Each structure stands twice: as C-alpha cells, then as structure tokens.
Amino acid sequence: MKLISAGETAANTNISAETGEDLVRIGEMAKKYGVTLRTLRFYEDKGLLNPQRDGSTRLYTRRDKARLKLILLGRKVGFSLRDVKQMMDLYDPTGSNTKQLKLALDKSEKQLARLQKQRALIDDAINELSGSMSAVRQMLSERSAPQASAAS
Numbered sequence: 476m477k478l479i480s481a482g483e484t485a486a487n488t489n490i491s492a493e494t495g496e497d498l499v500r501i502g503e504m505a506k507k508y509g510v511t512l513r514t515l516r517f518y519e520d521k522g523l524l525n526p527q528r529d530g531s532t533r534l535y536t537r538r539d540k541a542r543l544k545l546i547l548l549g550r551k552v553g554f555s556l557r558d559v560k561q562m563m564d565l566y567d568p569t570g571s572n573t574k575q576l577k578l579a580l581d582k583s584e585k586q587l588a589r590l591q592k593q594r595a596l597i598d599d600a601i602n603e604l605s606g607s608m609s610a611v612r613q614m615l616s617e618r619s620a621p622q623a624s625a626a627s
Contacts, residue, residue, distance in 0.1 A: 497536075497537065498527065498535065498536060499534070499535050499540075500532060500533065500534065501515055501526070501532075501533040501535070504535045504539070504540070504543070508543055510543075515533070515543075518543070518556075519533070521556055522560060523546055523556065523563070524539050524543060525539070526539055545559065545562075552586060552590070553586055553589065553590060554586060558582055562575060
C-alpha cells in the first residue's frame with residue numbers, strides 16, 4: 476500500500492495501488508483539519524470514519540476527508556455526533572439521497588431554532604450585564620468624585 480503526505484515531494488508522492496486514490500496518514504489528517512489524533516481515533520470508534528489499515532497505520536482516503544469535513548461542520552453548528560452519523564449513513568452514491576437531504580433539512584431547521592433561542596438568551600444576558608456594568612461605573616464615579624475633590 477502506498478501513501479501520500481503533504482510534506483513529501485512530487486518524486487515521493489505515492490498513490491494506493493488498489494484504488495488509485497491518495498492516502499494520508501493520521502498525523503497529516505489531524506494537522507490538515509486542526510484536530511487531535513485522539514479525535515480521529517474517537518471518530519473511528521464511533522463509526523464516523525473508516526480509514527484503511529496498513530498494519531497499525533491508519534490511512535485516510537478522499538472519502539474520509541469529506542466525512543471529516545462534514546463531521547467538523549456538524550459539530551460547529553451544534554449537531555451531536557449521533558445526528559451527524561445518522562445523516563452521513565443515509566448517503567448513497569448511486570441514489571438521489573432525498574431521504575438524507577430531508578433528514579438533514581429537518582435536523583438543520585430544529586438546530587437553527589435552538590441556536591436562535593440561544594442567541595436571544597445571550598442577547599438578553601449581554602444587555603443585563605451591560606446595564607449592571609453601567610450602574611457599577613456610575614456608582615464608582617460618584618464615590619470617587621468626592622474623594623478626588625477632598626484630596627485637592
């Protein structure tokens with residue numbers, strides 16, 4: 476089995492003989508996507524990624540890279556790993572994927588509603604905190620002014 480690494484030169488570029496696709500090792504995958512090795516292993520344990528193996532070396536395909544991008548996007552917008560896996564597992568490269576798309580849209584609408592509710596709560600908290608800070612600044616100003624004039 477042959478590998479490709481971002482650090483290798485064109486002369487050292489290797490391609491999987493069986494599939495004709497570029498493969499990357501776990502360290503390169505982690506570095507490229509800003510995740511830890513532990514994270515990639517965890518995603519594999521949860522069935523989200525399925526790297527090829529060459530002995531104990533994990534080799535990631537273009538499919539794994541696409542799946543990792545989707546996992547990271549899903550996590551960024553607040554989906555659980557279970558939700559992400561459900562949506563990805565419905566993918567059929569030969570089908571229309573309407574079931575997958577409908578599920579993704581349904582979950583996305585629900586998540587958007589949750590995020591908008593959180594935003595409203597955060598906006599309220601920011602307004603409350605800003606108001607409190609203004610009141611505290613006013614009190615400090617009032618209490619500091621007499622001391623400043625008494626000292627002069």
